[in-house]
Amino acid sequence: MSFYTRRMRMMLPLAALLITAMLSLALPAQLVFADGPGISIKSEVGYEGKVKFDKWNPLKLTLTSDQDISGDIVLQIQSQNGAGFHTSYVQHVELPKDTPKEVVLGLPGTILNKDNNQILFYEESYKKGKPIPFASGKNYVQANPYNGALIGVLSDDPDTMNFMNVLNGKGTSVNIIPLKAAGIPVDAMLLSGLDVLVINNFASDTLSEPQRQAIVGWVNGGGTLVLAGGAGYAKTAAPFAEIAPVTADGTTAVTALPELEKLGGKPLKLDGDFTISTATPVKDAKTEIQASNEPLVAVHDYGQGKVQYAAYDLAMEPVSSWAGHPAVWTSVLQGSLPVGSQNMYYNPLIDNLNYVLDYFPSLSMPSFTPLLWMLIIYAVVVAPVLYFILKKFDKREWAWFLIPIIAFIASGAVYMAGSADKTKELAHTINIVEMNGHGSAVKTTATAFFTPRSGNYELEFPSGMYLRTSGSRSSFGGGMDESKSFVRKNPDSTTVELRDMSQWSLAKVWAESGSPEELGRMETDLKLDAKGQLSGTVMNDTTGDLTEVVLVIGGKGYKLGDIPKGGSAPIPQDPKQILNFMGGDIAGMLYPYSQNDDKYRQRDIISNYTFSKGTVNTDKAFVLGWNTEHLTNYTLKKQAVRSDQLNFWVQPVAMTWGTSGKINVPYGFLAPEISQVNAPIFNAYGNGIELGQGSLIAEFPLISDQEVVYSEFSIKGIKPNNNVKMEIWNAQKNEWEPVNGSGNELKVTENPERYILNNRIRFMLNANDQTNFQMPELSVKGEVKP
Structure with a gap:
């Protein structure tokens, strides 16, 4: 054997070892599991497996160990682009031997499967120990976000509200979720996956005090609670007396419900006495339907949400299975339930604002x-x-x-010049403050955290916050890095640990809280005179000065300028201070694009806010403004992070009608509300509606705080295009009528009351093909009853 051959034989094992070592470095590291006790796991996701897109949903894990052990349960969720695990949610748990332990985590509504998430248990802590494999059960979560309406039901009869299932079909999706008292979370944020919670003829005192507070907090943050039960109403509503629309005082029997029959549009025969509860509406509550001079349906706004009262047992026959019952409740719950198919253009607000956070005011490229x-x-x-x-x-x-x-x-010298403002941790924070007009507001925060050096960073947020993170972006616009973030909810804080951050990178965190904050309101005094002219004032009763305040109402934007705290501004009459938004883009008109554009953040925030809400820009009246006060602070090593903050304040506003006894409401002030869609495609976005072949039903709400005798009304836009035809509901005849107005307008001066049902005008748009159009507009005239 030659020297060369012997040398090669000696080298081959070394080469193979070297190649193996190099491959092991190139391949992603696999978890090394520790030996330990046998732990079984069971999981329950959302409500009956339903999770709501872009909402926080409960994930219930039941763990059982064959030994006493304590450690961290960790849910790792992979980023959408698949580049490593994105966010890990951590909770410490003590597992006594052979004793099932229930753990509830907040789960963001996104698509989850065995390929993009996993559940791990670390003995002692995820920072120290190795994961212990589960002896049985799935170590991952499966969830497919549900985009339809989710109605939770607490009732002695699990079939309560099942009549709403008849709406399921082409373009509409409703899911009724029977709940048990034990299934109600103790955290308001974990109820946010529900659109409506119905409590009907149910002993609500079986709920714990934390559960009751969670329900009240959920309503305060924007939920809709229905309290009902007829003869059983008292036991239903007793724990919620502070937010209920009525004070109950007994029961009575009726033999007919003509008001309900008209709203349902179908004959209703009771076949004898039908029990309803009797009650007195509380201050500021509105009676929507009456029966025998008793409130049959009433509503009371509470915080960002509302509480509905129904005087009868929703599961009681013959009303429960009555063919008109679904139409009644689509009208009663109008605005609380998503309608139609999911808007295909909808993205979570965090995704839409992600790039806005890159506009970091404190950081700039070298000159x-x-x-x-x-x-x-x-x-x-x-x-x-x-x-x-x-x-x-x-x-x-x-x-x-x-x-x-x-x-x-x-x-x-070049490095020093380029890094002069990049030597300390900085933050760029956007706060969206949604005021309810009564003094409190729901605040949502998006923040970008700048890291001057590579390494690990642990940020501490106030308690009760729910956090999501996105991948870090390196070197001012560079590619997305793998983000390794660990979120833990503590009794007194919520922390996020950012691991392996690279130098000069941005970690983005989205923070939400289910508890509204007392941040004040914009007090408005708005009037329409007999000529339909708008006047009044807007007062800043928030916690700080506001700049560039704009009132959006009637399809127009009234520029009010800067309003200091405690100050006010009159509604301008100068045409130069009034923008016509009808059919236009609010964001682009308020902040036009320019060569030296310094309002890109404001424009993008307004655009993304309205777009992500999936609403038409001009269909609601609201006031907006800005300031740069520090509304959200988080700490690093107990020191507040220096932050640039931009706060977007927005609040719906109400109108005072008929100050002179005359009612004259021009087009644009009374916006239609869509109650039902029967089409494969439905999207409300930007400035209009996209509808597939099918139909939608909508209603113009009329003036509800006064009794009005209407002398005429006009609907403009009755022929949106050649693909769409309009019908109007005749409440006297209980039937649909085709609309045949002059040109593109219907004017009714003779007996307009025949088209008014429950203080609303109902219409239907039928599309014979997929099409885009603007929603019709309404103007009314009349007199206020003395």
Whole structure:
């Protein structure tokens, strides 16, 4: 055997070992599991497996160990682009031997399967120990976000509200979820996956006090609670007396419900006595339907949400299975339930604002001019100056070490110039403050955290916050890095640990809380005179000064300018201060694009806010404004992170009608509300509606705080295009009538009351093909009853 052959045989094992080592470095690291006790796991996701897109949903884990052990349960969710685990949700748990332990985590509504998430148990802590494999059960979560309406029901009869299932079909999706008292979370945020919670003929005192508070907090944050039960109403509503629309005082029997029959549009025969509860509406509550001079349906706003009262048992026959019952409750719950198919253009607000956070006011790229001068000076010094000096002293060989030294100094100068504002942790925070007009507001926060150095960072947020993170972005617009973030809810704080952050990168955190904050309101005094002219004032009763305040109402934007705290501004009459938004883009008109654009954040926030809400920009009246006060602070090593903050304040507003006894409401003030869609495609976005072949039913709500005798009404836009035809509901005849107005407008001056049902005008739009159009508009005239 030759020397060469022997040498090759000796080298081959070494080469194989080297290749194996290199491959092991190239492949992603796999988890190394520790030996330990046998732990079984069971999971229950959302409500009957339903999770709501872009909402926080409960994930109930039941763990059982064959030994006493304590540690961290960790749910790791992978980023959408698949680049490593995105966010890990952590909770410490003590597992006594052979004793099932229930753990509830908040789960963001997104698509989850065995390929993009996993559940791990670390003995002691995820920071120290190794994961212990589960002896049985799935170590991952499966969830597919549900985009239809979710109605939770607490009732002695599990079939309560099942009559709403008849709405399921082409373009509409409703899911009724029977609940048990034990299934109600103790955290309001974990109820946010429900659109409506119905409590009907149910002993609500079986709920614990934390559960009751969670329901009240959920309503305060925007939920809709229905309290009903007829003869059993008292036991239903007793724990919720502070937010109920009525004070119950007994029961009575009726033999007919004509008001309900008209709203349902179908004959209703009771076949004898039908028991309803009797009650007195509380202050500020509105009676929507009456029966025998008793409130049959009433509503009371509470915080961001509302509480509905029904005087009868929703499961009681013959009303429960009555063919008109679904139409009644689609009208009663109008605005509380999503309608139609999911808007295909809808994205979570966090996704839409993600790139806005890149506009970091405190950070900027180095100015080109100083860098250019540094380059010129370096070139001059290194080339002619250094050459002539060394030549004069006959030391040209010194160039071998002087040029590297000068280059080193020049590089240091360039680095110092470019990193002057990048040596400390910084934050760029956007707060969206949604006021309810009664003094409290729901605040949602998006923040970008800048890391001046590589390493690990642990940020501490106030208690009760729910956090989501997105991948870090390196070097001001560079690619997305793998984000390793661990979120833990503690009794007194919520922390997020950001691991392996690279130098000069941004970690983005989305923070939400189920508890409204007392941040004040915009007090409005708005009036329409007999000529339909708007006047009044807007007062800033929030916690700070507001800039660039705008009132959006009637399809127009009234620029009110800056309003200091405690100050007010009149509604401008100068046409230069009034923008016509009808059919236009609010964001683009308020903040037009320009060459020196310094309002890009404001424009993008308004655009993304209205877009992500899936609503038509001009269909609601609201006031908006801005300030830069510090509304959200988080800490790093117990020190507040220096932050640039931009706060977007928005609040719906109400109108005072008929100040002179005359009612004259122009087009644009009474916006239609869609109650039912029967089409494969439905989207409300930007400035209009997209509808597939099918129909939608909507209602114009009329003036509800006064009794009005209407003398005429007009509907403009009755022929949106050649693909759409309109019908109007005749409440006297209980039937649909085709609309045949003059041109593109219907004007009714003779007996307009025949089209008014429950203080609403109902219409239907039928599309014979997929199409886009603007919703019709309504104007009314009449007199207020003395």
